[in-house]
Structures are given as structure tokens and as C-alpha cells.
Amino acid sequence: MTVSRSLLIAGFAACSSLVAAAEPALLIRCGRLIDGRAEQAAAGVDVQVVGGRITAIGKGLSAPPGARTIDLSNATCLPGFIDLHAHILINPGDVLADSLRKSSARKALEGLRNARVRLQNGFTTLRDPGDEDLYYSTIEIRDAIARGDFEGPRLFVAPHMISSTGGHGDFNDLAADLAIQIPNVVVDGPDAMRKAVREEIKHGADWIKLAATGGVMSAADDPRAQAFTDEEFRAAVDEAHRHGRKVTVHAIGAGGLKAALRAGVDCIEHGVLIDDEAIAMMKQRNVPLVPTIYVLDYIIEQGEKTGIPADRIAKARSLQAERDRAIRAAFAAGITIAFGSDTIFPHETANREFARMVRLGLSPMGAIKSATANAAGVLGIEKDTGTLEVGKRADVVAVPRDPLGDVTALESVSFVMKDGRVVRPAAEETR
Numbered sequence: 001m002t003v004s005r006s007l008l009i010a011g012f013a014a015c016s017s018l019v020a021a022a023e024p025a026l027l028i029r030c031g032r033l034i035d036g037r038a039e040q041a042a043a044g045v046d047v048q049v050v051g052g053r054i055t056a057i058g059k060g061l062s063a064p065p066g067a068r069t070i071d072l073s074n075a076t077c078l079p080g081f082i083d084l085h086a087h088i089l090i091n092p093g094d095v096l097a098d099s100l101r102k103s104s105a106r107k108a109l110e111g112l113r114n115a116r117v118r119l120q121n122g123f124t125t126l127r128d129p130g131d132e133d134l135y136y137s138t139i140e141i142r143d144a145i146a147r148g149d150f151e152g153p154r155l156f157v158a159p160h161m162i163s164s165t166g167g168h169g170d171f172n173d174l175a176a177d178l179a180i181q182i183p184n185v186v187v188d189g190p191d192a193m194r195k196a197v198r199e200e201i202k203h204g205a206d207w208i209k210l211a212a213t214g215g216v217m218s219a220a221d222d223p224r225a226q227a228f229t230d231e232e233f234r235a236a237v238d239e240a241h242r243h244g245r246k247v248t249v250h251a252i253g254a255g256g257l258k259a260a261l262r263a264g265v266d267c268i269e270h271g272v273l274i275d276d277e278a279i280a281m282m283k284q285r286n287v288p289l290v291p292t293i294y295v296l297d298y299i300i301e302q303g304e305k306t307g308i309p310a311d312r313i314a315k316a317r318s319l320q321a322e323r324d325r326a327i328r329a330a331f332a333a334g335i336t337i338a339f340g341s342d343t344i345f346p347h348e349t350a351n352r353e354f355a356r357m358v359r360l361g362l363s364p365m366g367a368i369k370s371a372t373a374n375a376a377g378v379l380g381i382e383k384d385t386g387t388l389e390v391g392k393r394a395d396v397v398a399v400p401r402d403p404l405g406d407v408t409a410l411e412s413v414s415f416v417m418k419d420g421r422v423v424r425p426a427a428e429e430t431r
């Protein structure tokens, strides 16, 4: 046998990969450009891409030798979007039984599909803040995309949401005499918390996620109640930080939110009932808020026809008016806002979060920055992506209209490039 094994493997990899090869050089002609830093859009700007990185930005650039020109002269170019609260394993219309009925392997396949839907809609980077899976399929999806086995968004993963007994991650409406292992992590006490954090890190967690309060989509728990003791929060943060991981928390009520902040968590999800004291603490400590506005509205507006149980819809209704006031106050106070969708709804509609942010007082540019520069800062990848600047990865999105005039333009992404590879070619009206 003279054919080397490595040659065979290389040949197999070359024809089996679903990822198109990057073009060596490209010139993108943008009608308008929002770079994620400046407060205004710039008209008629070109972006030069070589080897997957941005090598020049300016007016009237000439194409490098051999480069293809992409004409987006009728469109607005933006940095690739980042969603910090993407549940890629959840499918719209899933009920409790689906999470128990599907194997981890099936969840991995569905999660990969959902992640790719997000990429097609402009999200070049996602953070999954915990999904229901006995194993670690979101980690496998992250790694398969990073290896180049599949096209997909860059992923940062908290494998599970760590919850207390009877908390947001527990399955509280199962019969008391049904002894099954639920596909979530439920712990009580600081030692059990430390072990859970270590298990998550052992299996590849980038982030640790805790349920700091009860939730909306869970049965028989109180969204206003603090779910863990101060000691349990401190144990989680100490363990995660010692291993160089950040902690984010699901928080509806202000009490649990502030207990988590005092313990030193790095990020807050939802913040539905955030109060002035919590806002001041977040401002002082520079802790970002991921407000996930659309999901609560979706439960109220579409919950009945999509089969969401009535008690969950009632919970959402009981919070909406207070939520509107609380999130408006958080926006007005100028704390760091980062984009999160909380996709329990069709993944292609996650872009609706932008307009919901604007409805509660964020400017369209503020909403765009929340999903670009700000979210990159939360993930610690701001040197690499999140803005369109020379030296950064060529993660570029285009929409056919001006999103600063009409924020819903961000729901019609018509071109997507990730790492200099075109993953969604420009639609006719964009060119």
C-alpha cells in the first residue's frame, strides 16, 4: 500500500466539507455603511477583503488583482450581527414532551439546522445561554462549525441553565412519583453548585448560566422570587471565574437580579423587573443587560395559537406593563445593552427584537450597536469582530433599505458574509 492514510483523509475532507472555500480577495461596494462605531452611516463606501479579513475601507477603492466585486450599491452594509441569547435547540411549538422525547443526537441535528437559519438572517455569531439536553449537543455543534465541517455561525455556549429544585430549569409539572432524569441541571447548595459548574467546564462550556429567579415559560415557579441563596451565587461565580469563565443569569425579579450582581456575575438576561438600584449597580460595575423584549410579547401575542400553556401566557401578561417601564428606564440610564432574542419562536423572526428595542426607547443605532460592537465586547471578541474596521474578520451583512430610517429593514437581511465567505448571496433588490 503506497497511498498514505493522510492523503486519503485529506481527499475525503476536501470533497465532504459543506463549507465553500473562501475567495482570496473581494471588493464590496456598499451604498451605505454602518460600521458599528460611528454614530452615523457613511454613503458610498467600499470594503476590501483579503484572506477573510478586512484590508481597506474607503471611497472609490479599486479592486485588488483577481478580486471579484460585489455590488451592494442599493444596500446598507453592517457588521455581522451577534445574538447573545439564542436557544438553537428549541423549535417553535415545542412542548415539554418534545424535550423529553428527542434524543441528544436529534437535538444536535435540529440545533445545527437552526443555527444555520440564524446565519442566513445575518447572525454570524451566537451565544447559546443553556438549552435542554441531557448531554452537550450545543458544544458539538459549536465545534463542528469551528472545524469547518458545516457552515454556521460562530458559537459561544453555556451548555445548560443551572437551576434550583423547583426553579426555572426544573420540570415542575411532572408527576411527583415519576422518577426520570430531566435534560437540565438542577442543584441545591454551594457544593453541588461548584460541582455543576465544574461539570459544565469539563465538557466545554464557554459561559456558565444560572437561573437567578423563577421564569415565565416554566410551570409553578415565581418569576419574582430569588432562586438561589447568596452563598450559592457566590460559589458559582467563584468557581467559574477561577476557571476563566464568565457567568450570566436569567433574571426576572429585581431581588434575584441584585443578589446575582452582588455575587459578581458578568451579564444579566431579561431584566424584566429591573429597578433603579439594580440599574445603578450595573452602571457602576459595567455589567451588560440582554433585555430579550420580543419573546415576552410573542408569548402574549401568539402563545395561544402556538400551544403555549395558559398559565405561562398569564405570567407573561402579568409582567408586560412593568417590563415596559423597567426596560425604558434601563435604556434611559445608559447601561450597556447587548442584543438577545430568546428564540422560543421561529428562528428566522429573531431579527424582530431590533424594532422592539426601538419601541421601548433605544435609537435604531443603539439597537444596531447592541447586536454588533456591544455584544462583541460582552463575548470578549471585540478585537476580532463586531465592527467593520481594517484588520477585523470580514463578517458583513446587508439590508436593502436604511435601517436608521426604518429599523424593520433589519428584518430583511439580503446578503451575509462570514470570515470573507459569502454565505448568502445578494438578492436582486440589494444590488
Ligand SMILES: [Zn+2]
Pocket: 085, 087, 129, 342
Ligand atoms: Zn432563555
